[in-house]
Amino acid sequence: MLDHTTSEITPRKALRVNPAKTCQPIGAMYAALGINRCLPHSHGSQGCCSYHRSHLTRHYKEPVMASTSSFTEGASVFGGSPNLRQSLKTIFQTYDPDVVAVHPTCLSETIGDDIPTIVKKASEDGIVPRGKWVIHASPPSYAGSHVTGFSNMVKGMVDYFTNKGEKKVKGQINILPGYVEPPDMRKLKSMVAEMGLTPVGFPDTSDVLDTPKTGHYEMYPPGGTKGEKLLTTGASEYTMAMGHFSSKDPAAHLELKGGVPFTLSDTPIGVQATDRFYQGIMEATGAEIPKAQLDDRGRLVDMMTDYQHYLYGKKVALWGDPDQVISLAEFMSDMGMQPVCIITGTPGKIFEKRLKAILEGKALMPVIAQKQDLFYLHQVIKKQPVDLLVGNTYGKYIARAEDTPFVRFGFPILDRAGHSYFPSVGYKGGIHLLTSIVNTLLDRQDRDAPDERFELVL
Amino acid sequence: MSDLKSCPTVEPDEFVDKTLKNYPPKVAKKRRAHMLVRQESEENQNINANARSVPGIITQRGCCYAGCKGVVIGPYGDMVHITHGPIGCGFYSWLTRRNLFKPGEDGKNYSTYCFSTDMEEHDIIFGGEKKLKQAIYEAYETFKPNAISVHATCPIGLIGDDVQAVAREAEAELGVKVLAFNCEGYKGVSQSAGHHIANNKLFSEVVGTCDQPIEGYSVNILGEYNIGGDAWEIERILKKCGIRVGAPFSGDGKFEEMTSAHMASLNLVMCYRSINYLADMMETRFGIPWAKVNFIGVSAMSKSLRKIARFFEDPELTSKVEQVIQEEEERVYKELAPYKERLQGKTAMLFVGGSRAHHYQDLLKDLGLTPVAAGYEFAHRDDYEGSQIVSDIKLDADSRNIEELKVTPHPEKYRPRLSPEKQKQLEEEKVLKHYHGMIPDMPSGTLVIDDISHAELERLILDLRPDIVLSGIKDKYVIEKFGIPSKQIHNYDYSGPFSGYEGAINFAREIDMMIHNPAWKFMASPFEKKPLLTAELGVDK
Structure with missing residues (x-):
């Protein structure tokens, strides 16, 4: 598998091999x-x-x-x-x-x-x-x-x-979810609504790309942000924009055009990024974080300590879309894992800058690269083997070549189920992600254990 | 009263009219020419095909690049295929077609890699030739493939990069074959243009460049792409009969095999649409005849084997072929029996490809299903009406832009395989040089629709309610939302092989599973049947 990929990295000026982005x-x-x-x-x-x-x-x-x-x-x-x-x-x-x-x-x-x-x-x-x-x-x-x-x-x-000079509607806020999955968009709306606010989330692919099977096909499913709703975005008091790469430009444009101030936050994946999401909204609107969310937060932290010994020090290679990868790297680092190679195909130096800021002083600084590809990532981990791969489906060939456990995350996932139904954002999303990671590592531990070390309780 | 098999209440002509009402008048007129109601009493029914899709209509079709890189050239796994353009085209055609590949003894296998020049703004403005050349060098240095191909995407044609010159230079300097394809997506009207461009290059630069003899009863298999392992099942059967495959075009193909393909005795053409050009040109230049075969379906497989035996006309081979057919059929029919019982009388629609919508009808019939409507995505008129009408097809501007090579017999390598009399006889018997097309196999009252649109497919499903639809990835989940199973016939729903005898069993098992999936019956929830009292009150108010 991928037998022509060698550990020696020769500089490439023109040839992209196994891209980590598309058009x-x-x-x-x-x-x-x-x-x-x-x-x-x-x-x-x-x-x-x-x-x-x-x-x-x-x-x-x-x-x-x-x-x-x-x-x-x-x-x-x-x-x-x-x-x-x-x-x-x-x-x-x-x-x-x-x-x-x-x-x-x-x-x-x-x-x-x-x-x-x-x-x-x-x-x-x-x-x-x-x-x-x-x-x-x-x-x-x-x-x-x-x-x-x-x-x-x-x-x-x-x-x-977006219209200019609209009369502001109290409690209405715009949610720019960034490039995330339909369940994430649904979750973000509900997280805001639970705070007693009125979210206008856009775009919103929930109920468009996860429709029920009833025997009736509708070319235009019920989901998606309605045009009339989009017309009110200038009337919102505030915009929560998530992800520098996917939401900063639209948020800035919305501020310019509709006079709606915004906070740019990381995609709320993991404890800290979700904390910042709530803090941003709380500061801007005065709304409170619901008790139920604090409980979810506590459950997530509980899991992070319960399963710590399977996660601590585990070396990880990560790739995918920059907004998601930045938050994911922070989350993994918060779990005690050690990212050793983090890449995105999307160009933008802010990727490297933001990750360095997040990971500063935490552990060994990983190889971080924007505008890179999976061929490069594979070469890096041939030299510095990892315990886990996290990224889109294209990583399955590397996972097989290096016999490394692999958690699928990001776009596209072409060979596993669940990504379009379970959110990754919010504290609950963190619980779901952590579950996938821990279970994948434990499956491997069980697979590799000799009979006398194959244990019932883990 | 209609004799449309699935639904006696549907009058096919009325159905067509009703469907066309959805369109602006000019669009309706254009689309009318792409539809026909089959009448067996009428000979030579015409249909329009290989014409532009109406902008905005929601077509199934792809582009020239997809036909060239994606279909014909991509399957050669010991080559490095470089997409010259922005990143998307290379990315989407990376491992998505399921043309499986096993490397040869040299271990060279690039089929899981994706190579692109990833052109960006600067390259588009200042031209991409230097970058392309550098990319070819880097590919060669790092990977040492047996050959390299370069595929130009849309913007490359517009900025005028001379990919042919770059390829020639690189080939001379590196000493490895570099094939450049001007297969920009806007050429032609569908994938079909890309097939032609790919055929031309393989013919003019690869086939006949080496003269390695091929022993025994040798055939090349053209237009078989080893989706889900189809080629391996075909090869198993041919081998059992004592027939040797020289070069596959192009499923599980290796570059070198192509170079001596002209040494084989016979070209077998599977997907006539994508490869008939090469078959024709090889016949003219090297004297190798071609026979249309269909390895999909039990009876079609056996019929195709008999065709091959007829060509070689060797009693030993013929008896071996008959023995294999008897053995295999006996086993397969036994295994198929329970499926056939459950599938008998079910109806199917097929909208896919340039040959598959025809090939799979044979297999469906083996299983007792009735095709009620069918059409191709990117076929030409001859795929519908038969190869005898090729000379009647008027070339439009889009087709004229694709080069037709002028081919003459090779001064040394032309070698007729049969005596002129035998050749003529086999042509008259329609063993050689003949494809009869889809229409003659369709029963009266069925519908033939070329380049079907989303609107037409939706209408068909609502009115005809078939038991299964054979189509592609873009339609599959639309059809299944209606509660009707849809089998992907481009990628086989990640299964296969469906070819040959083994394939028929796999296919039957899956069709049976899909139609009889117990989950379909849960689509209507029990709660909808008895509306709540409050809901009724709400209506009254």
């Missing part, structure tokens, strides 16, 4: 699915839309609806305006969404299609029915990753929906 549009598509009755639209070749839908479907085992401008060679030469106009015509008549969320692909970006102008003209020509929205994500070109694509689409939501 922007899939993140934009995922974010757009978090708007109620929204059809994401991929302005480019058919393959992009097909790949993104397929990959999201593999991860969620759920319908993922989106349309494409179906560029041909002609469109690539002469521009994609006719394709987008035809798309909007077909979409509104055939599929009747409330919102179409257009994102460019690298093809339409390279041509320089001006999406807002094309859409404006289409609206003037009556192609966009009254009362319907067509929004778009502005690309910062080829920079970034699926995480920045997500962030850009969320920024696009602010662009089109």
Whole structure:
């Protein structure tokens, strides 16, 4: 398995091997699915839309609806305006969404299609029915990753929906969950609601990518943030934005456009990041943390001590999306584990800076790298073997090659169940994550134990 | 009264009209040409295919890159395949197709790796040729593959990187074959363009570059991609018959095998859509004839083996083939019997691929299921109507952009395998050079729909309520929300093989499991049947 990966790291200037990121549009598509009755639209070749839908479907085992401008060679030469106009015509008549969320692909970006102008003209020509929205994500070109694509689409939501100078609604706060799973989005809303506040969470893919099976298919499931709700985001008193990479830009834009102040917090995974999430909201709104949450917090800390001897000093390699990985590394370090290699494919020096700040003085400083790939991570751990791997499904080949226990976490997970049903955020999410980690390590201990050391009680 | 088998109340023509009402008028007109109601009394029923999908319609289709890198070239596991472009395309085509690979004696296996030039803004602005060349060097230095391929994605064509020149230079300097494919996603109208581009390059730069003789009754298998191990089951059966596989194109394929593929006696064509170009060109250039086969389904497998025996016309081989068929069929039919009993009379729809929607009908029929509607995702008219109509197909602008190679017989390597008389006879018998297409196998009253849209699929399910739908990943969970099982026929729901005799048993077991899954009956909760009193009051108010 991965026999051609050697421990000797030779510098690579051009070749990406086994990436730890993917491209922007899939993140934009995922974010757009978090708007109620929204059809994401991929302005480019058919393959992009097909790949993104397929990959999201593999991860969620759920319908993922989106349309494409179906560029041909002609469109690539002469521009994609006719394709987008035809798309909007077909979409509104055939599929009747409330919102179409257009994102460019690298093809339409390279041509320089001006999406807002094309859409404006289409609206003037009556192609966009009254009362319907067509929004778009502005690309910062080829920079970034699926995480920045997500962030850009969320920024696009602010662009089109947030109004200036709204009268503030007492107790209403915006929740920007960042690039997390549907159960996380659901959990964050309920955590805020339990504080007696009114959350406007967006995007919100819960009840979109985890719908019940009843024998009735609905192209637009009940979930997702409604357009009318998004129109009130400027009336919120405050925004809690989670994750520098996926939420900072939209939050800053929301402040600028709607005059809503924000706190930028780490994705609330683990004790400390969840503490900071509550502290941020409490300071800004004066609301209190519910007793039930404090109890969950206590249970999480209880587990962290109960299982300490299976966790303490365990070396871990971590990879994935920066916002999640930062919080996860802190959580693991708080459990006494020792991250030795932490990478993300998403570019951004803040990743290294934030992790260094978090891990400073705690243990041996791990190898930390942004804009890196799994080939590199594998090479690092060949030299410094680890006890546990934590990351997306692509790590399964490394786990097999090195015979290392592996907890799947992040996007995408293509070969295990549960990620789209159980939250990782909040204290309860921490309990769930810790359970996966401990059980994975214990499974390995049992597997490797000789008969005389194979014990009943652990 | 309709004779549409699944649902006597559905009048197929009315159904088509009803479906088209969802569309803007111009779109409806276009889509009408891609649908037909099968009438066995009518010969030469026409359907439009390989035409542009309407923007916004929600098509199943992918792109040219997917057809080239993803389908035809990607399965060669001892090669390093570099995607030249931003990261997404390489990422999504990384291990997702399930073209299984076992390395040869040299141990070279790059099938679990993903290679990309990960082009960023700077590279797009200033051009990516240098980066590509550097990437090829780095790939060679680190991995020492048996060959390298380069696949251009959308923006590469627009910024004008000369990937062919870079490949030529790198090949000369490194001494390893570097194949560059201009398979930008916007070319053509679907994956199909990519198949053609891949075929052209394999033909012009790889096949016939080495002359290693292949002993015995030798065949190449074209258009078999070893999804879930299909190729291994086929190989098992052929080997048992004493037939040797020279080169597979391209499931479980190794680069070197391709170079001597022209030395085999016969080309067997599985997925006609993705590889007929290579079969045709090899025949013209090297004199190797091709026969269309279908290794999916018990009767189809046996029929295909008899076709091969007919070609070699050797009594010893023929008797061996008959013996294998008898042995295998006896065992398989015994195992299939209980499934067949439970599946008899069930209905199926198939919307997938460029050949599979036809191939799997044979297997479904073996199990007693009736196909009621079918269509391809990226096929051409000949896949529906038969290979005899190829010359009637008018090339549109999108197809004309894909190069047609001019092929002539090789001055030294052209070697006819049969006498002109025998060749003619086998062509007349439709053993060679013939694919009859899907339509003739569809019974009257069934529907054929090309490049089906989401709206059409939804309508079909609601009106026809089939017992199972064979489709792909994007449709699967939509269909299953309706309470109807859907089997993925691109990736087999991570199972397989489904080919040959063993495969038929695997498939039957899974179809039976899916249709009879006890969980379906829990979809309606017991609480919905008796509405609560308060709810009734609410309505009255």
